[in-house]
Amino acid sequence: MTTRVVIVDDHAIFRTGLKADLDPADIAVVGEAGDVDSAIRIIHELEPEVVLLDVHLPGGKGGGGAEVAASCQDLAPEVRFLAISVSDAAEDVVSVIRAGARGYVTKTISGAEVSAAVQRVAGGDAVFSPRLAGFVLDAFGTADVAVRDEELDLLSARELEVMRLIARGYTYREAAKDLFISVRTIETHVSNVLRKLQLSNRHELTRWAGERGLL
Amino acid sequence: MTTVLTRPREHRAIAGVCAGLARYLGLPVAWVRFGVVALALLSGVGVVFYAWLWIFVPDEQEAVVGAAEPVRGAAEQTRTWALGDRLGDRLGSSAGRGWQVIVGIVLLVLAAALGLQMTGIRLNWGLIGPVAVVLLGVALAWLQLDSLRGDATDRAGRTHRITSLVLGLLLVMAGILALAAGLVGAQDMWLGLVVAIVILAGVVLVAAPWVIKLWRDAAAKSSALAVQTERAEIAAHLHDSVLQTLALIQKNADHSAMVARLARAQERDLRQYLYADPTRPDGSLTDRLQDLAAAIEDDHGQPIEVVTVGVAAGPWLDPLLQAAREAMLNAVRHAGPARVYAEAGPAAVEIFVKDRGDGFDLDAIPQDRLGIRESVIGRMERAGGTATISTGAGGTEVRLHLPVPEHAAGRATEETTEGAAP
Structure with missing residues (x-):
């Protein structure tokens, strides 16, 4: 079964390139948009399973990809967002994640990797690039805090371990093997981290999001 | 006057x-x-x-x-x-x-x-x-x-x-x-x-x-x-960097390795310009590691992705960074693109260098090849740290671990504020 995808990016060249890169056996690109307003309209019209969303977009209220994701929360959880950007800036990444995106990958990754990431997001899981994992570790701190596991503002020891492995460039499968747990468990941990990233009130995160007018 | x-x-x-x-x-x-x-x-x-x-x-x-x-x-x-x-x-x-x-x-x-x-x-x-x-x-x-x-x-x-x-x-x-x-x-x-x-x-x-x-x-x-003023500064920077590189790329259009290298170097430069954190002190672990990676990228034409967490600075990082450099060199020479993750904690600094090559047999390295044995493992041990290497079909990962020396531990916070001034 193919996954229905909408690509939102203001560069037509990039949209075309990405479309050509995606595996046609698994993924059908049903629509494209180049700015915030048309993206919101097209997503509501087509209700794709996954939206590949650039962080920096013209139009709307100037909120870029984060604004698109936030404006389409009424379609959740049927429509899921995967952020894809050239930006390395923590506030860009964190703001779009906090607006509801299920993952973040950089534009330099290969077509096969994007396809896999789209499938993962479509399946309800979270996708973390090594860089996003690095941001998470930076924002939550790297100290072992297993004692206060229940709080949203802290990562459990296991979640820290998983984030570290992803930051080191491990795939979920490799991380699972390294920690002697199943890939499914890794996915659960990553989803939990994503939830904390979206809901935590840690000031590093609120600051990043606040700068983009998302609070 | x-x-x-x-x-x-x-x-x-x-x-x-x-x-x-x-x-x-x-x-x-x-x-x-x-x-x-x-x-x-x-x-x-x-x-x-x-x-x-x-x-x-x-x-x-x-x-x-x-x-x-x-x-x-x-x-x-x-x-x-x-x-x-x-x-x-x-x-x-x-x-x-x-x-x-x-x-x-x-x-x-x-x-x-x-x-x-x-x-x-x-x-x-x-x-x-x-x-x-x-x-x-x-x-x-x-x-x-x-x-x-x-x-x-x-x-x-x-x-x-x-x-x-x-x-x-x-x-x-x-x-x-x-x-x-x-x-x-x-x-x-x-x-x-x-x-x-x-x-x-x-x-x-x-x-x-x-x-x-x-x-x-x-x-x-x-x-x-x-x-x-700001616009003029940005224009000047883009002119000095991006336009020059684009001109070079056009000249070398049929030389694909060269084009990739130029594009990568330009990307790095632009990223540094756009996203560099001005509050980060000079000479921090992040900067030094990125500089090392950049130099190796330029020499070997293989991308090295660097992710760092935390802040550390000081001359005690030297052996760690030298070992990391050697590990990165090995990765791009023998395996291709590499990934580096560095984490500066309160007790230790760790650097992981990972590639996706075919791996190698650690015991099969000839005794006279000093690369791994001497410049990575030996160097880390002399500095009071450790280096472990895991290698297999999925690639190779070099893990470097260096405890924060006692004299630097107390100064860590001081250094981050002091370091901001030239």
Whole structure:
């Protein structure tokens, strides 16, 4: 079964390139948009399973990809967002994640990797690039805090371990093997981290999001 | 010697008048200062002269903004001031030094007056006292004006300045009232005060809109200049970097490895320009690791992705970074693209270098090949750390672990703040 995808990016060249890169056996690109307003309209019209969303977009209220994701929360959880950007800036990444995106990958990754990431997001899981994992570790701190596991503002020891492995460039499968747990468990941990990233009130995160007018 | 008379921001005693004058005339500062003091003793001419120049000679900073120099130069200038300000803060702010000088002058004048009185000359204290108080108040208020132009963001500094300004104003008013009280009776004085206040109110009423408009115009102009400066700086940077690289890429269009290398180097440069964190101290683990990775990328044409978490700095990182460099070199030579993850914790710094090559047999490395054995494992062990290598069909990962030395552990926070200054 193919996954229905909408690509939102203001560069037509990039949209075309990405479309050509995606595996046609698994993924059908049903629509494209180049700015915030048309993206919101097209997503509501087509209700794709996954939206590949650039962080920096013209139009709307100037909120870029984060604004698109936030404006389409009424379609959740049927429509899921995967952020894809050239930006390395923590506030860009964190703001779009906090607006509801299920993952973040950089534009330099290969077509096969994007396809896999789209499938993962479509399946309800979270996708973390090594860089996003690095941001998470930076924002939550790297100290072992297993004692206060229940709080949203802290990562459990296991979640820290998983984030570290992803930051080191491990795939979920490799991380699972390294920690002697199943890939499914890794996915659960990553989803939990994503939830904390979206809901935590840690000031590093609120600051990043606040700068983009998302609070 | 400079072509424009300005008051320098640094090395000033009170308001930088003498320092600026000395620079303009090409004379030693001491001579100028001595001359002004001598003039001041000649029935106060020097004081008036000093005050005159203080008002009309612009601060170094104002002078450049006002003259609207070639925009790029201005941008660089801004950076220099920022540096100067920071240095000033570190050395004890110039305003603070001005205070000391004023207190010194007050004490000297007091001593001279008392000395004169002791030699039998009768002094009119009713006149000298109020005038001195007025002068003190004026100096106080003006001194604040100079520092007020700088950064208005520092809240503590701002309250301090406003307090000083109000204090200066009160001193001047008290001095003037005391002078007036010596000339007229108490009854007239109160009447005069009321009239003065009414007149002042009238003047304020008429002048306020003008002043506000002038002030707004000036603010608009300076923000427009700032925007222009920034745009010019960005244009210059893009020209120096991106356009040059694009030209190079067109020339080497059929040389795909070269194109990839150029594009990658340019991407790195642009990222550094756009996303570099200005608050991060120079020479931090992140910077040094990225520099190393960049150099290897340029030499070998293989991308190295670097992710770092936490902050660390200091020469004790040297062996760790050298070992990491060796590991990165091995990865790009034998396996292709590499990934680096560095984590600076409170107790240790760890660096992981991972590639997706075919792996290798650790025991099969000939004894004479020093690469891994000596420059990675040996180096880390000598530095008190460890290096482990795991390799297999999924690629190779080198893990470097170096405990934070005790002398650096306590200083870690200090270094991050100290390191910000050059």
